[in-house]
Amino acid sequence: MSSVALGSVFVDVGCLRKQNEVGRLKVSRRNGSVLRVRASVASSQQSLKLAKPEAQKSEKTVRIGVLGASGYTGAEIIRLLANHPQFGITLMTADRKAGQSIGSVFPHLVTQDLPDMIAVKDADFSDVDAVFCCLPHGTTQEIIKCLPRGLKIVDLSADFRLRDIDEYEEWYGLPHKAPELQKEAIYGLTEVLRDEIRNARLIANPGCYPTSIQLPLIPLIKAHLIELTNIIIDAKSGVSGAGRGAKEANLYTEISEGIHSYGITKHRHVPEIEQGLSDASHSKVTVSFTPHLMPMSRGMQSTIYVQMAPGVTIEDLYQQLKTTYEIDNLVKGASGQAVQNLNLMMGFPENMGLQYQSLFP
Known part of the structure; x- marks a missing residue:
């Protein structure tokens, strides 16, 4: 059984205007395969019904x-x-x-x-x-x-x-x-x-985490390119994702120059993520999800580890993810x-x- 890590970087960059602005695929191998797909797009050129x-x-x-x-x-x-x-x-x-x-x-x-x-x-x-x-x-x-x-x-x-x-x-x-x-x-x-x-x-x-996670996974699930078990998600968000209300944990001295996980066993986005993935697969899908708070005002990165279906290659995943997404937590x-x-x-x-x-x- 092959495994792959899907690295998605999410920043606020608007919409692509030209087809050739899509970023290059970066592939590296270390203890398995790592696939990184980048595109400078809030929703990609191919997936949007663009304004004339x-x-x-x-x-x-x-x-x-x-x-x-x-x-x-x-x-x-x-x-x-x-x-x-x-x-x-x-x-x-x-x-x-x-x-x-x-x-x-x-x-x-x-x-x-x-x-x-x-x-x-x-x-x-x-x-x-x-x-x-x-x-x-x-x-x-x-x-x-x-x-x-x-x-x-x-x-x-x-x-x-x-x-x-x-x-x-x-x-x-x-x-x-x-x-x-x-x-x-x-x-x-x-x-x-x-x-x-x-x-x-x-x-x-x-929600922001469910958006960043479902957009890469749903196309792969619908194409039967990945297994529906052992989906592991390591996600990181800027502090603005926690809202504007005063919270001790979000004070500058508490959050600066550090990173911490939260909601490890009971994050409220888990059922939302699982609902969307289950709809795509027409069967129950569960995930292991760990969110982290980063000392930055906005931005989001979700790294997703999945097992590829038998016979599937990294190129197969890349072809399915050509229409891909790059976002942040606020836009x-x-x-x-x-x-x-x-x-x-x-x-x-x-x-x-x-x-x-x-x-x-």
């Missing part, structure tokens, strides 16, 4: 509400929409920052002409067509239940990702208060469920994928507003 220039000339504007605008994912939504030709923000909520401007909370957004943030209970959705819900899990369910039925909703929390309500309550330790909405929610892994997303009203945006791992999904829901090319210069450093 003429498609961006329409004057139609979709009015956007951002719930939870003062968090990291909310701020990233706002940053991305600044360059979106069709989406305009008309409503922003942040209960603890109500009455403040977005520039007072995030100085890098001070130049944007946006409404002040208000409490969600004071929000008027009559001037909104679609909502990005960037609130913590557990708070989203009741709020979404009260939103007008005509709104398109992309929820970045975990409240609607797991189809099994009992599994949600077990892993998140909270009762699910909107099981009727769970039945209509579509899991927003864009490259896998594109058609379902296009026709959905409510999207459960995937493709959260806010960027949310914009990608809403683009599909509103009938726009899915990369609209996402072709931007990459961040450095």
Whole structure:
């Protein structure tokens, strides 16, 4: 039985514009085979339904509400929409920052002409067509239940990702208060469920770790190139993946110049990962998943160890992974994928507003 390690590096680099920008395959062998696939792409050129220039000339504007605008994912939504030709923000909520401007909370957004943030209970959705819900899990369910039925909703929390309500309550330790909405929610892994997303009203945006892990593995599983047992995942994330709330473990002196694992036996992304892989294989798949927190603001790397199916070569895996992915925890791992999904829901090319210069450093 052959084994292989799939090394995926995830950074915020936008979308490829040219076919020849895809990075080179790097293969090395040490105690088995290691396959590294790199591409400078939020979602690759081959997998995206790319925008044509003429498609961006329409004057139609979709009015956007951002719930939870003062968090990291909310701020990233706002940053991305600044360059979106069709989406305009008309409503922003942040209960603890109500009455403040977005520039007072995030100085890098001070130049944007946006409404002040208000409490969600004071929000008027009559001037909104679609909502990005960037609130913590557990708070989203009741709020979404009260939103007008005509709104398109992309929820970045975990409240609607797991189809099994009992599994949600077990892993998140909270009762699910909107099981009727769970039945209509579509899991927003864009490259896998594109058609379902296009026709959905409510999207459960995937988590960052599950996105980084499912995108490389699902094509290999569907092509029967790897075994479904002994899948081992070593994943690392920047600190922004833990959210903006004050936590002692995330203080500078606690996190600087070090790395530590967390949630080793009970990380909440495990059932989400296993649900997606099981759907792809039409059988139960379990994984061994160890996440680590890195002393950096953003970024994500997942190294995945799998056993190749009999007769499969590294070249077979590479050919299947030519359409591959490179992300980070905030853009493709959260806010960027949310914009990608809403683009599909509103009938726009899915990369609209996402072709931007990459961040450095």
